[in-house]
Amino acid sequence: MRTRLTVPFSVCLAAALLCSGRAHAQASLDFDDGRPQPTATVQVDWLLMHRNRPISQSLIRTQPGGVDILNGDDFDFGMDSGIQVKALYQLDADWSAEFRYFGIYDTNSALRFRLPVGGFGEQTNPPSGTFNADAGSFGEYFYRSDLNSFDLNLRRALDPSFTLVAGMRYINLNEHLGGLYNYAGAAPGQEKLDWNTNNNLYGFQIGVDTKLWTSAGGRLQLDGFVRAGIYANDASSTFNFRFAGGADSGGVDSQLHTSFVADAGLNLTYNVTQSISLRTGYQFLWLSGVALASEQVNTTGFIQAGGIPTNINFGDAFYNGLNVGVEFRW
Numbered sequence: 551m552r553t554r555l556t557v558p559f560s561v562c563l564a565a566a567l568l569c570s571g572r573a574h575a576q577a578s579l580d581f582d583d584g585r586p587q588p589t590a591t592v593q594v595d596w597l598l599m600h601r602n603r604p605i606s607q608s609l610i611r612t613q614p615g616g617v618d619i620l621n622g623d624d625f626d627f628g629m630d631s632g633i634q635v636k637a638l639y640q641l642d643a644d645w646s647a648e649f650r651y652f653g654i655y656d657t658n659s660a661l662r663f664r665l666p667v668g669g670f671g672e673q674t675n676p677p678s679g680t681f682n683a684d685a686g687s688f689g690e691y692f693y694r695s696d697l698n699s700f701d702l703n704l705r706r707a708l709d710p711s712f713t714l715v716a717g718m719r720y721i722n723l724n725e726h727l728g729g730l731y732n733y734a735g736a737a738p739g740q741e742k743l744d745w746n747t748n749n750n751l752y753g754f755q756i757g758v759d760t761k762l763w764t765s766a767g768g769r770l771q772l773d774g775f776v777r778a779g780i781y782a783n784d785a786s787s788t789f790n791f792r793f794a795g796g797a798d799s800g801g802v803d804s805q806l807h808t809s810f811v812a813d814a815g816l817n818l819t820y821n822v823t824q825s826i827s828l829r830t831g832y833q834f835l836w837l838s839g840v841a842l843a844s845e846q847v848n849t850t851g852f853i854q855a856g857g858i859p860t861n862i863n864f865g866d867a868f869y870n871g872l873n874v875g876v877e878f879r880w
Contacts, residue, residue, distance in 0.1 A: 625844065
């Protein structure tokens with residue numbers, strides 16, 4: 551008799567546990583169930599970004615004849631990786647603090663070309679004198695750019711889907727354009743040229759974060775963000791030139807300039823658990839009024855007279871690309 555009662559009881563107990571497990575699983579999938587917001591959030595993203603080509607302007611030309619050997623827009627940076635880290639801390643129901651780091655490292659492009667037999671020269675101001683090359687001579691140019699950004703913001707949630715953001719931001723954009731001429735023939739040797747620019751941007755930005763769409767249960771979520779700010783740019787431009795077998799020459803110029811920076815993006819988040827999410831998105835960054843290395847060739851003085859920069863040219867840099875990462879909440 552005892553055996554007959556044990557089997558039905560075991561079946562009922564297993565069924566009850568199964569139903570309880572299913573109910574718990576269904577509840578755990580609901581990410582919009584009114585639970586308290588997390589106190590802290592950390593997002594870590596890997597970036598794959600593309601930097602726009604420099605503007606079209608002649609850098610090296612044949613002399614005489616005036617045919618371009620190297621133009622600014624010959625440099626194609628392709629796709630480069632970086633990292634983005636964001637940390638948020640909830641101060642109360644409406645206010646939170648945000649720290650963000652954004653970096654794109656070693657954006658670069660390299661070009662190699664034959665030097666014309668006869669004469670050529672850089673398009674400085676005024677154009678530099680004629681450099682003579684024999685057959686078999688060639689030139690190499692390398693362009694590198696590094697971008698680092700830090701910002702600290704206060705956030706005010708107007709409702710669950712819309713948050714105002716305001717804070718301070720520092721951006722450093724450092725660029726290098728280097729040229730090397732390798733001479734063959736009766737007088738072999740090398741000549742080296744280097745342009746370096748450094749931008750230190752200090753400013754204030756405002757923006758918004760918004761939830762654009764949330765799936766039933768809150769498993770998937772689409773967010774958008776916009777930031778824009780005005781910056782004081784402490785910029786410098788340096789030029790160095792070394793004749794074959796000679797001493798270095800060149801100079802430096804610095805200037806305080808007003809710059810503008812804006813960025814925007816979309817992110818799709820998949821909530822794996824209440825504490826961990828996977829993220830992917832696409833974002834844009836625009837810097838206007840920054841000193842770019844390729845745009846300083848035309849402001850460099852006559853190279854044979856020392857090549858001292860006569861001014862600083864300011865232009866635009868535009869980045870766009872993917873981000874993929876993970877988010878932690880507690």
